[in-house]
Amino acid sequence: MRLDTVDNLAKSPREDLVKIKGIGGKRARKFSLNSKALISENYICLGLCQFPEKRTEIFLDLEGTGEQVADEELVAMDYLIGVLTRKDGKEEYAPFIAHGLDREGEMFGQFVKWLLKQNDFIIYHWHHYERVHLERLAERYALADEIRRVILENMRDLYRDAIACFVFPTYGNGLKEVANYMGYKWKHPDVNALESIALYFQYVTDPHKNKDKMQKVIDYNEDDCRATMLAKDWLKQNSLKGYGIRQLTPLEAGKVYDYKF
Structure with a gap:
């Protein structure tokens, strides 16, 4: 054939x-x-996803130029760390922004200071970009080893859960494709990773004049965070649904997919 x-x-x-x-x-x-x-x-369910019970769930997404910039004259940096926090049934989004090309360290410091105030938390993200770049930032700005461990040991890559537990009717497993299948819609369909870089560089040339450019980047980032949250909830709900299980028995729990960090 x-x-x-x-x-x-x-x-x-x-x-x-x-x-x-x-x-x-x-x-x-x-x-x-x-x-x-x-x-x-339609999707195919391969296994059961199990997530840890934490009081605070943080859905993380970074915007940067490191893997996008081809022109050596452009600055390779991370310029926005977005977090969507879900705690006690309430959701709150917060962006940490480098308001200048030389302010990446300041942005990272603000994020770390905020994160260390959280307790009993887990950080969800999609694929390896966020972990790789947080490791890079930690190295670049000499973050203490104990603080680095607090961050990295509490990160969970939902992409790994997704591909282990499901096969999606999509041609790829990127967040946009998978979350779109799950029903999420972005506010600005015209904005993508490359477009957000262009908008950021326009913003830093005149932050006061180009606030609207930065707002589109923030909107794009918040959408990615919310899509990540939707994905986590969808994976949990539909992996249970796929097996027709509401409350797992001890035997069933032993078969649940739960990768180790």
Whole structure:
């Protein structure tokens, strides 16, 4: 059978896929499941997601230029750390902003000071960008080891939960694709990571005049934080729903997917 359509891929036995050079068992399973999800336009549940019970949930998203800038003349930096906090049933968003190209350290310091005031918390984020860049900031600004541990040991990558527990009817597993499938809509569909960088550089040329530019970046960041929160709730709810389980028995709990940090 020719594998020139998603439909053909979905119908192909996995044992035929592994005969293709470069495709092993894991990749064949991934291709097969992804194609079936796309054809059905519905997710496939692979396991149960379990999240720790914490009083404070923090949904984190960073905006930066480090992985986007190709021009060596542009500054590689993180310019916004956004946090959406959910505590005692209340939600609050706060952006920490570098209001100048030389104020990244000041922004990071404000974020760390705020974070250390939180207790019994967990930080949720999507994929590795946030962890990698917080590690970079901690190194750049000589954050004490004990404080660094407080931050990094309480971070949870929801992307890892998502791909372990679900196959989505999407062509990728980025936050935009997955959260959009889950029903989240961004305020500014025209703003993306590259556009937010351009808006930030316009803002720092004249912060007073270009407040509206920065506000679009803040809106974009808050949407990413809220999409991350939606994803966490969706993963928890639908992994239980997928198995028809409301309250896990001890035996079921032992089979729950819960990766170690």
